[in-house]
Amino acid sequence: MKLPRIECQDCRRHIAAGPVAGRPGKGRLWRHDPPQRRTLYGTALVSCPGSLAIVDLPLPARQMELPDLVDTAGTDPDGMDTVPLF
Numbered sequence: 017m018k019l020p021r022i023e024c025q026d027c028r029r030h031i032a033a034g035p036v037a038g039r040p041g042k043g044r045l046w047r048h049d050p051p052q053r054r055t056l057y058g059t060a061l062v063s064c065p066g067s068l069a070i071v072d073l074p075l076p077a078r079q080m081e082l083p084d085l086v087d088t089a090g091t092d093p094d095g096m097d098t099v100p101l102f
C-alpha cells in the first residue's frame with residue numbers, strides 16, 4: 017500500500033503517514049530522524065519532534081470532473097448530440 021506523504025510541521029519534509037484506526041481521515045506520520053541527526057546526535061536514536069504526529073490525510077478519492085460536453089467546434093449543425101445506431 018502506498019502511503020500518502022504529508023509535510024511534517026517541524027522539519028518541513030514530506031513523510032509517509034499511515035491511517036489511524038477508528039479515526040477516518042486522520043493519519044500518523046512515521047517516525048523519522050530530525051534534520052542533521054548524524055552531526056548533532058551521532059549514533060543516538062533521536063526522532064524529529066513531528067514524528068508520530070496526527071495529521072489530516074488527503075481525501076482518498078476525488079470526484080472526477082467531466083470535460084465540457086458543449087460542442088464548441090460547430091460540427092453538428094442540427095444541434096443533435098446523438099449518433100444514429102442504424
Ligand SMILES: [Zn+2]
Binds near residue numbers: 027048066067
Ligand atoms: Zn519532521
